[in-house]
Amino acid sequence: MTRIKLTQGLFVFLFFIPLVGFGHDVTSADQELLRNGGLWAYVQVGATHMLTGYDHLLFLAGVIFYLNSFRDIVKFITVFTIGHCITLIGATYAGVTANEHLVDAVIALSVFYKGFENLGGFEKLKVKSPNLLLMVGLFGLIHGFGLSTRLQSFEMGDGQMLAKILCFNLGVEIGQILALIPIVLIISIAKKYPRFPAFYKAVNSYLILAGIGLFAYQLYGYFFGH
């Protein structure tokens, strides 16, 4: 019994390893890095931003939770990746931007959406849930736009704009893979334990709450912070 509790506690701890391990603040050092570090710096900053972007990671965790096979995981993550690549590269290159708080508020809603869907929210409301693959692709576009607004908040200097964007995008993908490895691993291990249903409900309930909280936080920032 004690062993089970310890294991369960370990799940919670390990689940947050990506955040604990990489969750340092992205500081002005990033701006310095981008200014002086060449294209490699964009890869580094892209990876850092993905790894410190709670909302991105929470959404990904929500997606992984719902899936059962490795093939499905690859399929959904690929769609999400294509989605965020399109808007990250396109919006940044075209200089299209929006208020960061509003974009992040929509991203927060995606976290809420995933938790809600994973807990069978649509079924409870007797509403047919939208095609998950389509929604993941749509949210991929939105997350990519969020990453784009973040990238555009940096002074990128002159020249090599496309190369810089691509390198940042490459960094995002590296960060995403680094984040996914422990997430997939932990969820896969967790599924083997009898208490997994409780863990599943707990995490997805948390996603709903986190989505609402981040949404409110971003709206507050939009109306009162700027």
Next chain:
Amino acid sequence: MSTPSKTPKSQILKSLALVLAVVLLSSHDLYLKMGTYFLQPNQEARISLYNGTFERSENIITRDRMLDASIVIGGDRRAIQADQWQDQDSTITQLPFKAEGEGTYLVGVSTQAKNIELAANEFNDYLEHDGVSDMLEQRTQAGLLDQDAVESYQKHVKAIFQVGDAKTEDWKTVLDYPIEFVPQENPYEKYSGENLAIQLLLEGEPLANQLVYADFIQTAHSHEGQEHSHEHGESTHTHDDESGSEETHTHTSGQKLRTNNQGIVTVDLPEDGIYYIRTIHMVTTPESEELTHQSKWATLTFEVTHKHGADTHTHDDHDHEEGIPTWVFVLGSAILIGLFYLIFRKKD
């Protein structure tokens, strides 16, 4: 829609005009610039000497040109040694720097005078594009627009940046440069939407009735910042400049100000951004056999943020949940999941 075909002659003329424009309009301002002017104690950063425009440096500054390079921290003025500077790609001279304790830091560089010879039309264009309107007016009034010039120029630049939250008094240090800007208040106790009084000193005395230009780049969006590009008129063939720039923007965008009797201008700070203040003080030198003009250039840079952001989501918080410390987020999340888990386990 087709365009009229161009003759070889017109193409040659156009090319020549372009080359001429490059030569005439590619003079260089000098700025001390940082990616961000908000650092944390012990944070490593680079202070760059931008020789060109505020957005793009085109040439390094050789050490022998630096008469003084100083940084003032906690009331202590320290010389920056020549070997502390590094050159990047032969375009930017940089100072690797590690912040110490909290405070408002001042850094300055003063360069020695150099001479430049310019044909009359080149000189007139340079005066126009660099906003040295008083001298252009003077030449116009005196009917001297056809006179060539030999100008001695020197540049003296400063930057003020903030480390941590605590404000100190080094921002008002007079570095005793031939010309320099000295704020009348700490720029880091000013916020967007406010203004800042800045005094211009020439040989230590307030310089009245001098044109000063103030502009800024937004720190929120790089592309917009690039639109503020300025070009200056040091001729490429007589300076260290090896610029191939074809930008021909004027230097006089932003706020055009004139110092009052106390040598003070009041600079509006409408938005968050990195502000750069510049002036060129030019006089004729009738007593000199070698020179016709002497100019002294000064710039000052600093960053401004909004009041709320200064404490909660400053430029060193580019993270996604700005204002929420990571450990708070992680701990809060773990507690929530733990609580939910206990609830659902009990239910099950």
